[in-house]
Amino acid sequence: MGIGSKLYYFDEISSTNEYAKKIISDATDGAIVLADVQTAGRGRFDRTWYSPEGGIYLSVILFTDKPLLIPILAGVAICETFYNNYDILLGIKWPNDIFLNDRKVGGVLVEIVDGVIIMGIGINLNIVKFPEELEGLASSIFLETKKRLDKMMVYNDLCREIDNLYNALKENRTGEILQKWRNYTIMFGKTVEIETPLKTIYGRVIDIAGNGALVLALPDGRIEKVMAGDCRIIKERKTWF
Numbered sequence: 001m002g003i004g005s006k007l008y009y010f011d012e013i014s015s016t017n018e019y020a021k022k023i024i025s026d027a028t029d030g031a032i033v034l035a036d037v038q039t040a041g042r043g044r045f046d047r048t049w050y051s052p053e054g055g056i057y058l059s060v061i062l063f064t065d066k067p068l069l070i071p072i073l074a075g076v077a078i079c080e081t082f083y084n085n086y087d088i089l090l091g092i093k094w095p096n097d098i099f100l101n102d103r104k105v106g107g108v109l110v111e112i113v114d115g116v117i118i119m120g121i122g123i124n125l126n127i128v129k130f131p132e133e134l135e136g137l138a139s140s141i142f143l144e145t146k147k148r149l150d151k152m153m154v155y156n157d158l159c160r161e162i163d164n165l166y167n168a169l170k171e172n173r174t175g176e177i178l179q180k181w182r183n184y185t186i187m188f189g190k191t192v193e194i195e196t197p198l199k200t201i202y203g204r205v206i207d208i209a210g211n212g213a214l215v216l217a218l219p220d221g222r223i224e225k226v227m228a229g230d231c232r233i234i235k236e237r238k239t240w241f
């Protein structure tokens with residue numbers, strides 16, 4: 001069964017990830033919950049995801065024993081969708097942000113419930129206005145490119161790209177997914193500060209590891225691999241690097 005072969009579609013819902021959790025025991029591998037509007041869209045750490053008409057909001061239910069690479073897969077699938085089909089080059093900011101012209105145009109929220117993965121994707125496709133608190137931070141594909149793309153067409157392209165990458169994951173061709181991630185990321189060479197539950201890590205990004213961890217060179221020369229955290233790119237150059 002392919003990605004999206006079972007579809008739960010709503011014109012409005014609280015959150016596609018929340019709905020996916022409710023139906024998880026009946027769902028099949030690759031089932032999708034899709035909505036035009038979310039009234040309680042969520043980001044990571046219970047943050048709010050602004051989800052008006054014009055965006056794409058979906059959650060894909062996946063049965064895989066490789067959960068760590070799913071955020072990577074989701075970011076690559078979004079970028080491949082826009083690059084392969086619309087000539088729009090998006091950038092991935094680790095771990096889960098999609099950027100265009102220095103503005104966030106998409107996000108990924110991966111959750112695991114009873115060993116089943118819910119891969120939530122939000123894309124600001126044709127949104128024309130953002131609330132004040134997101135001004136300067138968030139934007140949409142339409143605002144940045146002046147291209148108004150058909151939502152269902154983009155959704156179908158996205159399903160196809162997820163399907164390709166999910167097959168690569170199942171066939172242990174994870175190197176291909178990571179290589180694509182390297183092509184799309186805006187992280188390499190950047191100095192970053194990553195807040196993890198245990199500590200704040202400061203370093204320069206040099207690679208992505210086979211398990212999806214971000215590989216950092218630390219100021220003292222050590223290498224550290226970071227699996228998860230909140231990442232801030234530090235614009236100014238630090239002299240001791």
Ligand code: BT5
Pocket residue numbers: 014015016017018038040041042043044045047048049050051056057058059096097104105106107108109120121122123124134137138139
């Ligand atoms: C994310 O969280 O970026 C994950 C977003 C995932 C949304 C999808 S939509 C379908 C599925 N169902 C859900 O309920 N969620 C998923 P995070 O890295 O925590 O970023 C959240 C932060 O991004 C917020 O605190 C805001 O600062 C900002 N933000 C909120 N809405 C935004 C938007 N539409 N576009 C860009 N930035 C936004």
